Amino acid sequence: MGKLKAVIVGAGRMAGTIDDEVRGELDWMLPYSHAAGYAEFPEIELAAIADLDPAKTASLQQRYGIPRAYTDYREMIVTDRPDIVSVTTPGTTHAEITVFAAENGARGIYCEKAFACSLEEADRVVEAVERNGAKFNMGTLRRWNSGANRAKQLIDDGEIGAVNSVISYSCGSLLHSASHFIDMILYFADDAPVEWVQGNIAGDLDPKATRSDDDLGGTAVIQFANGVTGYLMNTPLWAQYEVVCDAGAIRTVNDCGQWDLWKMAQGTKYRQYEAHPFPEYERESSTVRLIRDLVQAMETGGETQQGVRKAAMTAEIAFAAVESHQRGGARVTLPVEDRSFWMFTH
Secondary structure (H helix, E strand, O other): OOOEEEEEEOOOHHHHHHHHHHOOOOHHHOOOOHHHHHOOOOOEEEEEEEOOOHHHHHHHHHHHOOOEEEOOHHHHHHHHOOOEEEEOOOHHHHHHHHHHHHHOOOOEEEEOOOOOOOHHHHHHHHHHHHHOOOEEEEOOHHHHOHHHHHHHHHHHOOOOOOEEEEEEOOOOEOOOOHHHHHHHHHHHOOOOOEEEEEEEEOOOOOOOOOEEOOOOEEEEEEEEOOOOEEEEOOOOOOOOEEEEEOOEEEEEEOOOOEEEEEEEOOOOOOOOEEEEOOOOOOOOOHHHHHHHHHHHHHHHOOOOOOOHHHHHHHHHHHHHHHHHHHOOOOOEEOOOOOOOOEEOOO
8 A cells, every 4th residue: 555645735833833832841742733743654645735825835845845835725635636634724714625625535634723613614514524434633632642541541441430520721712722622621521412501701792793703712611411511711721621520530730741630538528639640651742643543544444533523513612602602691502503603713
């Protein structure tokens, strides 16, 4: 079998330069960018890159040895016929590019967040990806963090009982930043069906508005059918999460760089907890793990760890939070009925 051919749409920081930003501070994330991630796989050829700015593509071509550059992503996909398409453009174009890639032969799609700017867009993406049999992962990389995977295994093994609550102490903008945080809540809630969302948006939002030219921020409560409750908070504790179980808890700080385990002490009247060593695990780039997961699904015909429907749920929850706010904080059952509200994301 020959090499798999990959192409990248967009020549910005997630395409190939974000590695320079995190090096020395978040080294366990390296390689981080799409191009640097593909470079770790001898079986993948990064064949081309497209961007409206030729200077950006030229810079990444030189850095990563990419043979071809285009200014039109459609021409690149139709001409190069890639196996894998990476989408690293601004979020307002993600749905359009993903649908085109799925309908023009891409077997695997690695799309940056946000998933879409409306639920109508999200529905089109899900339909195109599933109808064409493409495998899909979104760049909510904490789902592939090796520490998060070890924590999930510990919970699944029953070490600290059943999950009761999953808390994200960060939100930021609901589509761009919060895609990461909502996805972590989904992951530790076993990606169970969501029954309802109750949200509160920061700032002013007309209850009758049908679009927002800002990526809104806020908070939300997410109720899952399996009894788990998710809390999307908006505090200065950036990229920190806590999974509270019946007999203990796991908390991660420093953007999944440090993991702490607490178990309920035996024989205590007032639910005292004791610190325990977090199990050892091998640190590996989440980008590498995501790409490996995507390739494995392409080769076996199986599913990726995420898939297009789980990725779309990040948008479903975000827009449910917006609708809840517009309805005075009412609980919004899923799926959201009004799919037309459009929100900007960069």
